[in-house]
Amino acid sequence: MDINSFIHDLTSIVGSQGIITNPKDTEIYNTDWRQIFQGNSIAVLRPQNTQEVSDVVKLCVQYDVTIIPQGGNTSLVGGATPPKQGNQIILSLSRMNKIRNIDTIDSTMTVEAGVILEEAQNAAKNAGLYLPIVIASQGSAQIGGVIATNAGGNNTLRYGNAREFVLGLEVVTADGQILHNLRRLRKDNTGYALKQIFIGSEGTLGIITAAVLHLHPLPRSTEVALCAVPDLQHALRLLHLFNNYNPAALQAFEYISQKGMDLVCQHFPELNFPLETKAPVYIVVELAIPAQGDGLRELFETVLEKAFEEEIILDAVLAESETQRLNLWRFREEQSESQKLSGANIKNDVSVPISSIPEFIERATQACEAIYPGIQVAPFGHLGDGNIHFNLVQPANGDSKDFMNKSHDLMDAVCAVVYDLEGSFSAEHGIGQLKNYMMPSWRGGVELELMEKIKQSLDPKNILNPGKIFPN
Amino acid sequence: MDINSFIHDLTSIVGSQGIITNPKDTEIYNTDWRQIFQGNSIAVLRPQNTQEVSDVVKLCVQYDVTIIPQGGNTSLVGGATPPKQGNQIILSLSRMNKIRNIDTIDSTMTVEAGVILEEAQNAAKNAGLYLPIVIASQGSAQIGGVIATNAGGNNTLRYGNAREFVLGLEVVTADGQILHNLRRLRKDNTGYALKQIFIGSEGTLGIITAAVLHLHPLPRSTEVALCAVPDLQHALRLLHLFNNYNPAALQAFEYISQKGMDLVCQHFPELNFPLETKAPVYIVVELAIPAQGDGLRELFETVLEKAFEEEIILDAVLAESETQRLNLWRFREEQSESQKLSGANIKNDVSVPISSIPEFIERATQACEAIYPGIQVAPFGHLGDGNIHFNLVQPANGDSKDFMNKSHDLMDAVCAVVYDLEGSFSAEHGIGQLKNYMMPSWRGGVELELMEKIKQSLDPKNILNPGKIFPN
Structure with missing residues (x-):
């Protein structure tokens, strides 16, 4: 391939503002957000409209160059990062921002x-x-x-x-x-x-x-509570209770493990822990409706009172102000950050049927503790839809390298439980190039065969984002 | 093909209880529910489990016989009815009913x-x-x-x-x-x-x-109202009003035209018309939540009062009992039946962007009245999601054959308006064999090309339900 003529032709489509070839400037596009993957590209294209995208694709077909479409590059699985080898361009959509x-x-x-x-x-x-x-x-x-x-x-x-x-x-x-x-x-x-x-x-x-x-x-009334719950079975009962009032008011139902809460309290002491009881399980519940002052708070209090009566929750705090609302949310939002501040950590973005969450957490925790004594198991996430971020943090004062050497064993152990419970090894982040090696064992046979047929029919030359989803 | 050996092999898969070959007994499977389409089949297969379905398909591939999968056969577009010519079997799933x-x-x-x-x-x-x-x-x-x-x-x-x-x-x-x-x-x-x-x-x-x-x-509180509204713009404002209280309580928002209401009142006089005002537009609103007695009726009354104040509605009745609730719904549910009782009629299952509904109804009505003076334009349907059943009834005491001779002209006129408003010519019933001839003009070019590629990749021998969706 004559690279100079290819670059020339690309430039005539997108203009000099629409193409980056200087390696210093393309580096950020060649690297994924977590800096796990580092690839290469001939150029980064930044077309301004759909016609330019179309023309760039046609030119790439002609030159036999593959294309890595890229948005914010935050997939966490290297989904928009180019491979190391091969002739490819990155096609950034960032200028099509109207x-x-x-x-x-x-x-x-x-x-x-x-x-x-x-x-x-x-x-x-x-x-x-x-x-x-x-x-x-x-x-x-x-x-x-x-x-x-x-x-x-x-x-x-x-x-x-x-x-x-x-x-x-x-x-x-x-x-x-x-x-x-x-x-x-x-x-x-x-x-x-x-x-x-x-x-x-x-x-x-x-x-x-x-x-x-x-x-x-647009929700105009929003109410948030943090609940202390004795265990995950009770958390599921709490979810059921909210669903049986008005499921549509239930905006979020987020899980924080005891360990996850401890790490946040340790690294963010300014977030005064607002409950009287420490508990094995915490739930952040958010209700929201469009109407202002339409009894949402009363509904919330009714459900929480019922939950107390039925001993589903141990304690709860309902935010009294916008400030407190944002504060309660931070116990959930700072999970990742507090884990990062605690040393090396391993992320598992998995899902299981909602009814299997208690069993999943219990078995996966035991498996990880058996592999790496002292490990800090700090799961959290979207309990209401079965998507748990089963995150693992190195032992306090432990050796992070030694811990990371065991990361594949630990991830495999977590995934084995997920597999057994008919769950998913990627609930929301996708496959990218981080997990494509797992596809044959999890989605093999007819599933992968059908996916390959569809890929073959819509992209027979494998010009779009090669090396993603499908195993290499 | 040796039909006898084919039948023999099929029978050995599904047993004698699982196959029907007697033309008297297959006729009902060969005919669509509206009796517009009448096809033929070698046999009707009624497998009992997934393995039998798989074995039947493999046998059909071997014998080069095509397969018409059939459920309740109520698609209204001949989607599950076999063609007249060719070698095909009907594969009824009716015995897989666990x-x-x-x-x-x-x-x-x-x-x-x-x-x-x-x-x-x-x-x-x-x-x-x-x-x-x-x-x-x-x-x-x-x-x-x-x-x-x-x-x-x-x-x-x-x-x-x-x-x-x-x-x-x-x-x-x-x-x-x-x-x-x-x-x-x-x-x-x-x-x-x-x-x-x-x-x-x-x-x-x-x-x-x-x-x-x-x-x-499960909704345990349900409330239903019938509202009289001055026009469709006000109906959209009413929808907006309900959405801005608690959209999730809004279970149905159904439109009945003045003509549609008149026909129901004429043919079902026992359904005493419950409003004081006749109006150009009626809306059946249903709200529902899982909790019992949790202020749903009060919410409904609040919104209706606001609608009165803002002159969005002319009149409304909120059902006082389960009986009255079912009664109010019947004004909507008897639309099709009352139209059938009024003579020949033509159905158009179309959708447009919600904001375009008023313009659509006005322009399509004018177009139909220009083509066939005296025509009874009786639209109704799912206003809340833009799906209108734009139904047309022959003039009272008119000639039904003469009316039906114009059916294609009338449908084309309605569809021309839908097309202009970037709508769909089949909102919920699909394409089947009734509308596949329309695909090239509505979904032609790249869309149809991609559909054909997918069909080709997943069913390269065109063995599954040939003659449906794609133009012949």
Whole structure:
């Protein structure tokens, strides 16, 4: 391949502002957010519109160069990071960052792929609407990546994953055609649901350039409580109790383990622990409705009183102010940070059927403690939808290198329990290049065969995001 | 092909109880529910389990016989009716009718494809849970068909289409392999979302044999009102008002046109019209929550009072009893029947963006009245999700044959407006063989090309439900 002529042709499509070739400037694009993966690319392309994306893809087909679509690069599984070898470009959607339209009657928003999630959330809010994808990386994650990875988050319980918000998609296919499918319809049974195929496919089947998102009414009353619960069986009973009042008011139902709470209290002493009782399990519960002052707090108190009466909870605090509300949430939000401050740690983003959570936590904890005595098992996460971040922290004052040497054994032990309980080894972060080696044992046989057939039919030259999802 | 040996081999798979070859007995399977389509088949197969389905498919591949999967045969678009020509069998899932499992903690139900929707609803209810797919054909529709057509219904507004309930699927592929994907997970981002490809594909990509459905808490407080509204713009404002209290309590928001109401009153005089005012637009509103006596009626009254104050509604009646509640619903539910009793009629199952409903109804009405003076335009349906059944009834005392001769002109006129407003020509019933000729003009170009690629990759011999979705 004549690289100079390829770069020349690319530049004539996107202009000199739309291409980066200087290795010093491409490095950040070549490296994933966690700095686990470091790849290479001929250039980083930053097209300004869908036609440019299409032209770039056609040129890459012609030159036999593969394409790594990239949004905020925060997948955590190296989903948007190029491989070390091979001829590839990175196609960053970051300059396609226009909010094309917000319709308050349809409750829809048409956005380009490069819009930062938080900016989309704010634009919705300004229009009196709510885009309920709440994830830690929302300040850098881009809509295209959010959809391509079917992102989840704290509010999945109520609103679903990214998939549930997507009414329409605009996609550039592997041969550079443009699928114009930006319909704003809630119901449309006209042939195969093409958008569903691209959502969650991690950029391996097409490049998402724009989307129509379905927005929800903006919550104007929000109430948050932190509950101390004797064990996980009781946590499930608490979930059941809230569901049987008004499930739709239940915005989040988040789990914090005793160890997880201890680590936060240790590293963030300014967050005065607000309960009288320490407990094996804590739950952050958030209720929210659009109407102001419509009895939400009374509903919350009623359910909590019932939970006390039935001895489902040991203690609870209901936030009295916006400040206290944000404070209570920080016990959950600082889980990752406090673990990082405690030394080397290992993340497991897994899910099991909700009913199996107590058994999962118990068995996985025992397995890890057997492998590495002194290990700090600090699970937390989205109990309401079965998605647990089963995180492991090195022993206090232990050796972090020695701990990390056991990371594969520990992850395998956790996954063995998940597998046995018919769970998933990647609940919300996807596969990328971190977990593709696990696909044959978890999703092998007919499943992987069907996925390969679809990949082959939509991207026969394997030009889009090679080395992701499928085992190498 | 040696038919006798084929029949012999089929019988050895399913037993003599599992095959019907007598033309007198196969006729009902060969004819669609509306009796518009009449096809032929070599035999009707009624396997008892997934392995038998797999073996039948493999045998058909061997004999080069195509397969028409059939559930309740109530798609309304001939989606499960065989063609007239060719060698095909009907594969009825009706004997695979076991509810395998209900889990009240996970809120899931594992059901075989042949379970009648109403039976699944009842089983969920007995377990204190709710399966919220409510459609007119629920007494005969089977779960497999409900999923294969991504059925909608009255409650889509709140709970989504069938797609939103499916956590896992078991599918027999076009080469007779079994995809075991009956996971009960809310979150599982591990490669392509295969289930999404089969949902809504009308049996053209695989045969759904079982599913895991996500159930909701059972509503224990339900309140229904019938509202008289000056026009459709005000109906949208009413929808907005309910959404801005607690959207999740809003279970249904159904539109009845003035003409539609008049026809019901004429044919069902026993349903005493409960309002003081006749109006251009009526809305049936249903609110529901799981908790008993938790202020739902007060909420409803608050919103209705506000609607009066703001002159959004002219009149309203809130049902005082279960009997009155069912009675109010009948004004909506008898729309189809009263139209049938009024003579020849034409159905249009279309959707547009919610904000475009007023313009759609006005323009489509004018177009139809221009084509056929005296026509009775009687739209109704799921205003809350943009899905209008734009039904047309012959003039009173008119000639039904003459009216039906204009049916294509009338449907084309309605569809032209829908197309212009970026709507869908099939909102919830699918394509089948009634509307496949429309696919190139509505979903042509890249969309149809991608659908064909997927069909080709998953069913290269075109053995599953040929002649559906794709134009012949």
